[in-house]
Amino acid sequence: MSKEILVLPGDGIGPEIIEQAVRVLEHLREKAGLDVTISQALVGGAAYDETGHPLPDTTLAQARQADAILLGAVGGPEYESVERELRPERALLGLRSELQLFSNLRPALMYPALTDSSSLKAEVVSGLDIMIVRELTGGIYFGTPRGIRTLDNGQREGFNTLVYNEAEIERIARSAFDIAMKRDKRLCSVDKANVLEVSELWREVVNRVGKQYPQVELSHMYVDNAAMQLVREPKQFDVIVTQNMFGDILSDEAAMLTGSIGMLPSASLDAQGKGMYEPIHGSAPDIAGQGVANPLATILSVAMLLRYSLDEAGFANRIEQAVETVLDGGLRTPDISDNGETIGTNAMGDAVIERLLLTS
Ligand code: NAD
Numbered sequence: 033m034s035k036e037i038l039v040l041p042g043d044g045i046g047p048e049i050i051e052q053a054v055r056v057l058e059h060l061r062e063k064a065g066l067d068v069t070i071s072q073a074l075v076g077g078a079a080y081d082e083t084g085h086p087l088p089d090t091t092l093a094q095a096r097q098a099d100a101i102l103l104g105a106v107g108g109p110e111y112e113s114v115e116r117e118l119r120p121e122r123a124l125l126g127l128r129s130e131l132q133l134f135s136n137l138r139p140a141l142m143y144p145a146l147t148d149s150s151s152l153k154a155e156v157v158s159g160l161d162i163m164i165v166r167e168l169t170g171g172i173y174f175g176t177p178r179g180i181r182t183l184d185n186g187q188r189e190g191f192n193t194l195v196y197n198e199a200e201i202e203r204i205a206r207s208a209f210d211i212a213m214k215r216d217k218r219l220c221s222v223d224k225a226n227v228l229e230v231s232e233l234w235r236e237v238v239n240r241v242g243k244q245y246p247q248v249e250l251s252h253m254y255v256d257n258a259a260m261q262l263v264r265e266p267k268q269f270d271v272i273v274t275q276n277m278f279g280d281i282l283s284d285e286a287a288m289l290t291g292s293i294g295m296l297p298s299a300s301l302d303a304q305g306k307g308m309y310e311p312i313h314g315s316a317p318d319i320a321g322q323g324v325a326n327p328l329a330t331i332l333s334v335a336m337l338l339r340y341s342l343d344e345a346g347f348a349n350r351i352e353q354a355v356e357t358v359l360d361g362g363l364r365t366p367d368i369s370d371n372g373e374t375i376g377t378n379a380m381g382d383a384v385i386e387r388l389l390l391t392s
Pocket of ligand 1: 104106107108124293294311313315317319326327367
């Protein structure tokens with residue numbers, strides 16, 4: 033049965049990069065038999081301008097219906113004065129919580145042709161391929177009580193609550209083990225079990241879930257050590273699973289090992305594997321409308337969508353190989369060029385589709 037993909041272009045460079053990603057999907061549908069239907073809806077500032085809300089009910093209903101969602105980016109300086117609840121970025125939080133997208137996948141993959149873009153030595157990062165699985169809907173960012181209060185002595189005190197229950201830990205652990213099974217079958221759970229009770233429970237539950245995945249080699253690491261190991265010897269990792277705040281920090285650190293923000297896709301999944309896929313970058317208002325944005329992070333988000341929500345690993349591999357071939361051939365958008373020779377957003381989309389044609 034045909035799978036349904038909802039496309040949400042959003043703001044800034046969102047529509048430009050999404051256009052190229054949709055062309056890739058349409059190419060696979062028309063030329064290679066990928067069975068998908070593609071629909072589109074408003075989100076973010078574009079939705080606010082049209083309907084007065086960044087996540088209209090109709091968009092949310094379509095998102096619930098779809099098998100997977102592909103999002104461009106939201107936000108822009110023109111919305112900075114809009115009240116907080118109606119800002120474009122609220123649409124992302126709304127989609128994540130309404131659809132229960134608790135498992136955030138952030139790959140850090142080093143393309144051979146871009147090894148020199150990393151701030152680390154080539155031998156440390158060449159061949160790097162890490163997947164960070166970050167818990168996205170719990171932990172200290174959501175725990176209550178939270179706030180700023182005034183003490184009897186007149187001093188103000190800020191406070192937040194770090195809380196995870198067993199069910200929350202179990203589902204993110206399961207998600208990470210499932211992903212490890214599709215990769216090199218090595219999972220490192222990152223915590224701070226020497227200090228935090230939450231981490232003690234985390235470790236216990238992850239070990240328990242691990243018994244159901246005997247093929248996966250499970251290890252544990254304290255977060256301070258993990259931050260260090262990521263820059264010392266990043267290739268030791270295959271899949272990392274961790275709580276919301278640790279994942280927020282470590283996934284940015286890992287992403288930057290690979291050099292460019294315009295290259296990195298991400299996914300947020302629910303318990304059934306339905307997901308929202310998007311580049312990690314924002315709407316880049318400084319280059320919007322110029323036709324120079326790098327569409328590869330969005331095209332690679334399509335590959336993740338096919339692998340994790342549609343179970344179409346073959347098509348996912350083909351997209352990833354096409355991107356690698358394009359980079360090997362020296363084609364670069366301005367953000368990843370080091371010699372001044374560049375092509376635009378459309379031409380990069382053309383190049384990927386051309387390589388896909390060759391592998392049809
Ligand atoms: P940004 O990621 O949009 O841009 C940071 C820098 O990277 C800019 O110089 C930009 O030109 C460049 N860049 C980003 N993506 C690129 C691409 N594909 N190709 C080439 N260059 C690219 O971050 P920002 O400037 O801090 O934020 C801009 C807006 O995006 C803000 O409104 C912010 O709230 C929003 N934002 C949205 C998301 C999202 O939709 N998921 C994420 C982060 C920021």
